[in-house]
Amino acid sequence: MKTRLFLIFCFLFLSIKISSQSGIYEIARHGCIEDLQYVLNNNSDAINYKNSSGFTPLILASYHGNVKVATLLAKHVENINVNSDSGTALMAAVFKNNIEITKMLLDLGADTNISDSNGTTALHYATRLSNEELIKLLVAFGADINLKDDKGFSSWDFALQNNNESILKLLKN
CATH class of the missing domain: 1.25.40.20 (Ankyrin repeat-containing domain)
Structure with missing residues (x-):
């Protein structure tokens, strides 16, 4: 019984976290495609939001080297060139010396x-x-x-x- 309650609690916690706006930023940093796909299916606009620092999920995924998530985000965002005070997703990838994400962003039209x-x-x-x-x-x-x-x-x-x-x-x- 305790195990079942614990599992239900974990599921609810994860569901709330993933569906919340702040959850998209955690997915961008360290999440997986499945989590991002869940957000896209339930609130596709969330991938275009900026956080309080002006970063989009794509900028964060590019900075943190989350290749699969960055690629999926780049294919679905309204504007691949969104600019925060610290720059774009392309600049984040370059700053972190990430050739793979840089090339992907360029192939998809990053300025x-x-x-x-x-x-x-x-x-x-x-x-x-x-x-x-x-x-x-x-x-x-x-x-x-x-x-x-x-x-x-x-x-x-x-x-x-x-x-x-x-x-x-x-x-x-």
Whole structure:
């Protein structure tokens, strides 16, 4: 009897958590496709909400490297390019050096030239992190190497600061 009550309690707790708006953010961070599918079936608008920090579930899934959830979200959100003060889902994936999510977002139409509240673009992050693979990918998808952040620095400037010859060559060509 106690086991049955415990299981019922757990089921109710999980159902409430998943169906609540805050549940979508936990799913984005650490959840699974089944949990996300449940939300999509019951409240599909929840995937487009921003939390109190301005992050969407897609931004959080991209930042936390939750590939399967990020992919499903990216295919269903109203706008893949939603921008928080800290940037877009693409910027979150680049900032975490996540090639797989970055490529998926680009394939689904993520804009490489959107900037965050500091004027920083995904290419700026990739250059600061000296990630040549991400730089190649972003440039191939149209990232503007001449865009400057709010302090007047371009990706070229970041590569110069890092004294990274191979990235300077990439940006030059």
